[in-house]
Amino acid sequence: MTVEQIETFLAKETVPQGKIIRFEMKKRNPVRGLIVKGRDYNELKGKNFWRIVTQTHLAEYSKSQNINLAKIFSGTEFAKLSLVSNKAED
Template sequence: MTVDQIERSIGAQSDNFSRIVLKARTVEGIFIKAPDFAELKKKNFWRIVTVNKMEEYGQSKDLNLSRIFNGQEFVKIASK
């Protein structure tokens, strides 16, 4: 997916729970607007905290709990 397609899919709020279908697998989590958000977005990379790390991220806001995914691997994004 392109940057524009991904931005339309996630909407104005990045903290909505989403199901992201990649070419090889499916990931569920939230998109994070970290300090490097604009730089990553230019390169079509997206920082996502997966479901199994969300509770810990909610308490600590530690960016090391997130993973960076390449937007070219995205097939579909569905908000929950």
């Protein structure tokens, strides 16, 4: 996906309480989590990279706001974004 496609999704979809984003990938299993805005958000976005806190680290991130819990993913690997509930993958 392009930066514009991802930004359009983020602008259009507000992530309500209890929901997270499912990132469908082109060449690997989907990832569930949230995009976080660190100090380098605009720099990463300009290169189509996104800092994502995965579902396994969300509880810890919400307590500590530790940006080191996030991983950086390339937006070109995203095939589709969708909102899903924050529960274990079926």
